[in-house]
Every structure is written in structure tokens, then in C-alpha cells.
Amino acid sequence: MSNEVELFLIRSPYAFGGYSGRRDKTPFSILGIPLDMTSSFRSGYRMAPLSIRVAAQNLEYFSMRFGVDVEDFLYVDEGDVILPQDGVLKALDIIKMVSEYLLANGRIPVFLGGEHTLTIATVRAAAEVFSRDICVLVFDAHADLRIEYSGTKYSHACVVSRLLDFISKDHIYLVGTRAISGVEHERLKSSGLRFLTSKSLKRAGIKHSAGLLQDFISSCGKVYLSLDMDVFDPAYAPGVATPEPDGLTPSDILDLLYEIVNNKFVAMDVVEVTPPYDPSMITSMLAARVIIEFMAGVYQRVKTY
Template structure:
């Protein structure tokens, strides 16, 4: 039946190639929202982001480039044990280790923000000078949250334990407890509220280093991205985040994730579409 092959491909991200060995980047979905503290639903994001990606063109006017000749592989979603946080993190870490061992760039789609931690653990082992860039409404620097060390509210604190002091760069932060901001003053490069201007100011400090980027979709104002578990008014526009992402090609990106999209909280699908567009620009930057 004509077009049936297209239907079969809708489980993969836009223009994903079939050859793992020849790929430069590998996409992995993680349907996990076990530690989400407000509204659940991010486990549904990897599938939805792939689905809506078929509404995008493979050509990007932001970068004047196309996905047609880019080599990246969509490995599908990890099979993780429901509710078992530690075992799930082990599985994520093993997947990241395999991708890195094969000389490829891990690109993870969450899922909740905690998935960043096991991926960064492995990336930092390979790249000791690693710098991490976080786009987020929330600091995520608590040491514990409800007495738990492993949470989407503690993830960047755990990341700081994997990388060198002051190698975390945070943009768009507009929410957190006082202790998080005190920690950031000593150990991270935190930029409050604004995204594009401070990112451009820090670009020279990031060039030449291996860089891992984590994008929490709630860095964007909920007017543009309502489909997230912990929406925080006062964020950047979708236009602004895409302008920032278009600058990623100036960096040596060795790992990436996009997290906290919650499709059930956005029937318009505009949050998932924005996430898919960010992912398209990222793939154009690294492949």
C-alpha cells in the first residue's frame, strides 16, 4: 500500500536514519516521571515529540540547513521499571555509556529532569573538562527534596557532584529556595530570569570546552509552552529560545537532553511542537 512505509516511520523522530553505525548522534527516549512533584505526564513526551515532529519541515531557516543529509539514529524508548528510580537511572546510565563508547553523541528526550544526572555522569567520565549548560525556570539545586537525594528538584546538585566547580552555567532561573541561590553563588554560574542576553555574554567562556546542554521546557513562559509539570510564569518566548538554540553550532556539544514536556497538560500540542523544533535545531548543530 502506497505510503505505508511512512506510517511505520512515525515512531521515530523526523528524518531519523536506520543505520546506527553511521550515525553521529543517537536519540533515546526516557518515559519516566517518577519524582515529578506537581503535575505528572512527562513520561508521555518522547512519543508525542516524535509524533508531532512530522509537522515540521526538515529545512531550518534559523540555520539555513536541512536534516536530509544529517546522520542520526532514533533508538526508541528505554524499557524502565515503573516506579523504580534507582534501577531506571542505572539503565539510563548504561545506555549513555554505550553510546559514548561507540563514539556518538547522546541525545536524550525526557521524561523528567532527573534523567540528566545519569547521562552527565557518563559524559563527564569521558570529558573531565566538561561544562554543563542548563536552561530552566528552576534552579534544581536542592540537596534533598522530601528527604530524597534523587529528584527532579535535586538533579543539578547531583550534576555538580560530577563536574568541576563553577562548570555549571544556568540560564532563565526564576524559581527556587534561598539555599539554592546561596549554593549557586559559590559553585555555579547562575543567570536569573533572562536567557538570550546572558547566554550570548557567556558564549566565549563555553567555546573550546566539551559541553553538555540540558533544556527544561519550562524555561519558556507557559504562555508559549503550557505543557509542563511545573509551569513558571515570567519566562522567555519560544522565539527567544529558538534563537539561542541556533547558536549551539558554535559550541562543542558532546551530549544533550530535552526534558519536562508534559503532553497531557497541553491539548494544543504547541509545547511538544516547540520541543521537536528545538530538537531539530540541535541535530542540525551536532550532525
């Protein structure tokens, strides 16, 4: 770790699942990003990286979906990014710097949010490292297509608009969309962005939907996966900032990931968990499960590390 990056990191009192592996044995790095600045409703994201880490200790690490034991290779828990509290732009700069360092050093980071706004910085970092090759898959109930929200362009409600500032619409695919304003709906249609609503995903089924996403992925050099936990139905993930009914089930998402995850996936974020609204920890448990399955899937399909 370079000294400059080290300055912006603090060790978590609790590593993901209680373990941190050896850097030479695993490509994966866990990085907590407790960004908690622009919530318009329920905040508390800053507690999420720790909560997901604790939840992970109480799950099994053998993935029956992929037939891979994540304990065989593990991950390095890099700790949390230390964020300034005097402006979201400053925070995004630091997130980008640390993320870019990990990506440029060949790590496959799993970013633990934090609010969805952090994706603007982590994808920017991926775009620096992988140039225009990078595609972004956004699993989210919301389209996040507002131009600005509550007086800032850098809000959790504007994430996809900000990605479109530097990523081509052909390199972004939205999955699980179901919550949108009329203006955003117009933007979604006129932008030419591809998207799969939760309704169409359920009607078409996992196999067919996965086929659409596989076509998209085959056109990409590298893939960044951004998973807003509100893509799940609030019955399964109640502890999010802006829950939205009529969502997807854990099996929908995990089966979809089983079909699409491959060696093009270079990073993932899991965002929007709000532990104060998650007293049973099921949202953190689900977040940790998705992360374990993601690492199992990528590892099974890379296998060369």
C-alpha cells in the same frame, strides 16, 4: 548495538518524525527516556518521548537559521530505555549504561525525557566518557539546587545539586533561572555557580548573553546541553510538570542556540514535557523544533561526518 544494551531498549512504535536514518550517515541518536517517578505536581512525562516523536513529523526539517537540511543526514532513533519501576536509582543506573554506550561509540545523543532527574545519569555517562572535560549548560526556570526533595536526593528538584556531586561548579552554567526557594538562592550565591536569570537575559539581550555563554564554552572541552522545557514561558510551553511564569520565548532560546552551538556539543536532553497538560501539542512541537535546530546547528559546525 551490544547485546547487554539491547536488553534495555524497546523500539518505539513511532520513530522521531517517522524516520530513522542510517547509522553510518549521521552522528545523531535519538533515545527516549520515559522516566516518570518523582514529580511533585503534574506527572505524565512517560508519554513525552512518543508525543515529541509524533510532533516532529509535522515540522519542516530545513533549518533556515542554520541553512541546513536535517533530512540530508537525519538520526537513528534508538527507541526507548526500558525502566524498572522499583526505584529511581535502579532506573538511573540503566539510563547511564545505555547513554554511556552511545557516547563511547561516538554518537551524539538527543535524550527525550522524561523528568529532569534523568540528566543526573546522562551527564554521569558523559563525564565517564569525556572525563573532567565536560561542561553542562542547564536551561531551566528552576535552579534545581535542593539537597533533597520529598524524601529523595534523586528528584527533579535536586538535579543541579546532584551534578555538583561530580562536576565542578566552574563547569556548570544555568540559563533562564527565575524560580527558586530562599534556601536555594543562598546556595546559588555561596556555590559560586554561574547563572543567567531570565530577567538579565532579556535586559542584556541575546547577543550579549550569548557572549557570556561563549566565554564559558570556550573554557570547556565538551558541552552537554540540558533543556528543561519550563525555561520557556508557559504561554509557549504549557505542557510541563511545573510551569513558571515570566519565562523566555522560543525565539530567545533558538537565537541563543544559534549563537552558541558548536562542535563541542556532544549531547542534549529535552526534559519535563507532560503531554496530559499539552492538549494542543504546542509543547511537544516546540521540543521537537529545538531538537531539529540543535541537530542542524551541530551538523553545520561539524560537517565532517
